[in-house]
Amino acid sequence: MAMKRLRSPKDCCVAAVRKDPEAAFCEECGQPLARCMAFAECGGLVGDDGLCHVCVDPHLQIIPGATMNAPIGGSVALPFDLYNSSTIDRPLFVTGLWSREKGDWREERLGWETLDPGTRAPASVTAQEFDRAGLHEVEIMWTVATRWRARQENFAFSSRVLLNVAGESAGAAGPVVQISSENAMNGNVIQITDNTSRGSKDDGKVVSAIDMNIHRLDVEERRLGLRGITEDLRVPRSVAFRFAGFGKQQTPALELPISTPDGILAFGRSKTRAAGGEGDVHLTVVDQSGATDTDQSLQLSRRHFELYVENDRLMLRASGSNGLRINGSALGPDKIVPLNDGDVIEPLVKAPGALKLAVRFAREFDRVSLVTVTRTPAIQESAA
CATH class of the missing domain: 2.60.200.20 (Tumour Suppressor Smad4)
Structure with missing residues (x-):
């Protein structure tokens, strides 16, 4: 499955800095060419958000074989992999993991930090009690750091999962979570259905990894003190x-x-x-x-x-x-x-x-x- 990539610098800007490593502006679009702090290694440019897409290219994938069961009134464990698809030899450091259905974030346990290029590591969050049938949204947030010598850039990303919980039938063992890559409302759908049909061909397991849509959380970055002078003031790379x-x-x-x-x-x-x-x-x-x-x-x-x-x-x-x-x-x-x-x-x-x-x-x-x-x-x- 093709990766869902974050916005990258324009091709003309990348071509301009390759043509002239000392260039200050792109001749085609006129944008300033702000180098990554590790430009000597990665050759990457950053946008106004300070993100180098060569160094920072994280993904969240629902893992193959995942089966998650929960009755209405219970909880659902959402297992996934965090994946570093950077093409250069420098790791990402995953510094925090949170989840929420609504309201405040809950910090989740993460027993590792280093995510080397081209590797993935397992994680999970727990969606809390579902007391009704219907759509439930779970949001997962994780923070990462990229480091170069004495410098470090911090970012926060999130992915939203929609859970459609169907009502239980009498005598059922509980709904079985079925995951699909179907997009709805720009999210990723996990279908929880009532598993009462003994002849069902669907065993509730994920056949192949599902790469989730991810987004930058610039407001949360400032709220957490990861970026910006204050929550309402920042100095961009384009200053x-x-x-x-x-x-x-x-x-x-x-x-x-x-x-x-x-x-x-x-x-x-x-x-x-x-x-x-x-x-x-x-x-x-x-x-x-x-x-x-x-x-x-x-x-x-x-x-x-x-x-x-x-x-x-x-x-x-x-x-x-x-x-x-x-x-x-x-x-x-x-x-x-x-x-x-x-x-x-x-x-x-x-x-x-x-x-x-x-x-x-x-x-x-x-x-x-x-x-x-x-x-x-x-x-x-x-x-x-």
Whole structure:
């Protein structure tokens, strides 16, 4: 049976990044080309939702041979496999499993976490007591993480199953669950029928795996704290960056999303790529006359800190040897923190007033559309 796939990046965008690994936009559709955090390995792009479909391609399948029995007034166990159909050699980590018929989620027991590429692992949820005949909907939610070095992206998915419970006949042993791949109301139907016919050819067992329709649960991701700054505010991968107070060739030239091969903006003493260096934002310290303060500038590492978007948040990692300050608090090497609107970055711990970078968010509805990074003191053109 063909897999039911989630939405993937456009073919033209994939072709554009294969043609030019440094391209910022797709020439055909004009969309920004945001790389997966593991682009060097997977070559994948992510959309505004931050999902790389090369790395994250989960499925839920009702397993062959499953037989589930329950009388009206009882419960139904729904066995299934979670399957990782990613084509690259990096696992998914299943971090939680829940189910519900209506109302609140019930957390289910899951005795494993790692799901290697091309493999499946068993799980099950229990649909609670059915006290009436008719349609019952069971929703299954699971959360997954994909990891690359020190970074991790989290997502939540769900599948909805419709149970049609028929009334019992006198003397019956109870309804037998029969599963079909028939789609109804964009869901997956499991038919529970009264098993009173001794001559029935249907033994209630699944003959072949049924791949279920799955959906992203972006609202639940924010509610669970997996993604977003708050439940009503997020920083998408398509957010643009503006730089103020910098000199020529010290920052990316245009207001663009992050389109570097590793999905990171590197701030530090190294020159920018446009100027022949390996950095993205060039940092120096200037004195009161606007001239470069060489001694203090040497306190900045060539790659002093990094900014990147992860789980719909703007993250900062202190990558230099001397650390830095955020809103006056010291942050040591290799430490990672989320940034918020109004935060002030001071790259020099021992001279915090020598260089400051203020971060501001421009918001459109529930998303940040522009991040502005303003340096103080500003670079004069003669010093640039």
